[in-house]
Amino acid sequence: MTTPPATNLTQRMRRLVSAELTEAALRLMAADGFDAVTIDQIAAAAGVSRRTFFRHYASKEDVVVRFLTDMGADITATLSARPAGEPPSVALRHALGVPLAACAGAHERARQVVGLILGTPALLARFLERQSQWQDDLAAALAERLGTEDGDLYPRMAAGMALTAFDTALHRWNDGGHDDPGVLADRAFAIIAPALDAVERTA
Amino acid sequence: MTTPPATNLTQRMRRLVSAELTEAALRLMAADGFDAVTIDQIAAAAGVSRRTFFRHYASKEDVVVRFLTDMGADITATLSARPAGEPPSVALRHALGVPLAACAGAHERARQVVGLILGTPALLARFLERQSQWQDDLAAALAERLGTEDGDLYPRMAAGMALTAFDTALHRWNDGGHDDPGVLADRAFAIIAPALDAVERTA
DNA sequence: GCGCTACTTGACACTCAGTGACAACTTGCG
DNA sequence: CGCAAGTTGTCACTGAGTGTCAAGTAGCGC
Structure with missing residues (x-):
């Protein structure tokens, strides 16, 4: 219901990057706290650029919420x-x-x-x-x-x-x-x- | 009740600057909206430096709330x-x-x-x-x-x-x-x- | 298979929020 | 008068968030 089936490969890749970002964010935040984690660290942990993070999530809060x-x-x-x-x-x-x-x-x-x-x-x-x-x-x-x-x-x-x-x-x-x-x-x-x-x- | 009497002149000056900042902030925000107003503009309108703003309020939201x-x-x-x-x-x-x-x-x-x-x-x-x-x-x-x-x-x-x-x-x-x-x-x-x-x- | 369009990405540059450090100044008090 | 405490301005810095452009790749018609 909350996850419509991805038809295109493009869309599946996009979802995969999003999932990678949230997982990296939650893992880092669970360890060091929300404020101590920078978006650069999240992006690096997910293997993408900082700019790409903001193409998936509007803010650091957004990736959690x-x-x-x-x-x-x-x-x-x-x-x-x-x-x-x-x-x-x-x-x-x-x-x-x-x-x-x-x-x-x-x-x-x-x-x-x-x-x-x-x-x-x-x-x-x-x-x-x-x-x-x-x-x-x-x-x-x-x-x-x-x-x-x-x-x-x-x-x-x-x-x-x-x-x-x-x-x-x-x-x-x-x-x-x-x-x-x-x-x-x-x-x-x-x-x-x-x-x-x-x-x-x-x- | 919410405003204990200011004894020192120092404290009175401090309250005065705070009041000046909130008034400037609310005036500018009422005109252009919260997001469009920068802290530099608020500080300038109140006649103080940007750094002084943050000595009175922790954030842009704080000055309103x-x-x-x-x-x-x-x-x-x-x-x-x-x-x-x-x-x-x-x-x-x-x-x-x-x-x-x-x-x-x-x-x-x-x-x-x-x-x-x-x-x-x-x-x-x-x-x-x-x-x-x-x-x-x-x-x-x-x-x-x-x-x-x-x-x-x-x-x-x-x-x-x-x-x-x-x-x-x-x-x-x-x-x-x-x-x-x-x-x-x-x-x-x-x-x-x-x-x-x-x-x-x-x- | 070829080429075109659409989408995503990375890199760069920029504005703005927020913080730390230091020197100059003023108040309060002895 | 002189010292401690508090406030202010300036400079410098990190980090969030955005706009722009060039490069690469999937989707699709020919």
Whole structure:
């Protein structure tokens, strides 16, 4: 879903270089920290020129955070695909299950990336900026689902609460907690459910 | 509160230069946009050298976002000062009332700064990073207030929900809405209240 | 197979952000 | 008056990010 099949050899080569760059970047950053690694080092480790790095990624943060963009589209698509009668709390839990499943899937790599992002101010800032985009998209999809009028604060609030639950689960999973991110998310969503599914919503 | 009285002349001069820099920065950015303004231009407009700019502010973003740091301390202090028996939704509403009041107070300037922040990706990222710090502090203060055990997700969730309400009110106030930020916040907090004040909290 | 177009790459040069070091100046205090 | 502390300007440097141009290679029609 996030990796459309590469038909051309040119496109496959391009993807290969991108993958080489992210792998080199993550390996170096895991060892020395985000700030200590220069783009020259990343490019050299991947066997390309510095200029080529910027043809694949817009910035040093981007090479770590890029995949979040595609994930945002998947999240919103998942929400839109949920049955119309489903309560918002359940639909949102399924939507945010997409990135959580990605964490639970690639355990070692995911923990490394999450730890790097949450532990680096510059990366955390970019991460939150992406989440802000997720919130806008989720709110739009929710408003579409529920047919709310424009002035209503509920869609954006619901999206924000769901992302708060996601964030809290992610933080807890990252520092110390050996729990599964899914069960942490379930606990977090149980807290916000009373607000998401308040009775007078349909009135 | 955010501006301790300057005793020394040296300190007063320093504050004056800082104020001159922020005013020059905001004036230039309001005209040409954040990215188009260089630090050389800001320093020149304030009548100081480029190096001096960096002795007052750590980065170009910092000159716009600095005041948020002091505000974070005020917010947490306000929360801690609320009566112990007060429900979390009310206490948090009062705490987040601090920055909202700052908006309602300096109308023209506040709208300018908020519009600049919400409309500039780099500034939005820094803004959200600061809010993430607010969330940590608020969660710690809440855990202290309620005497929750370490594994409990509630304090961080409650802080996140309150900040979601704050953010939503701020966004709505910024684009279009001529409402008072306070009443927007009241509407937003009414949505999250059922989750914040769930009955089995004290059990 | 030949040639043309499109795409990617490397190399060079440039602007701007941010930092370290040093000398000159001013304030605060004895 | 004289000294310690703090602020400022200048110079020099690293690193991020961008524009431009020439060279090389895949894709495709002839």
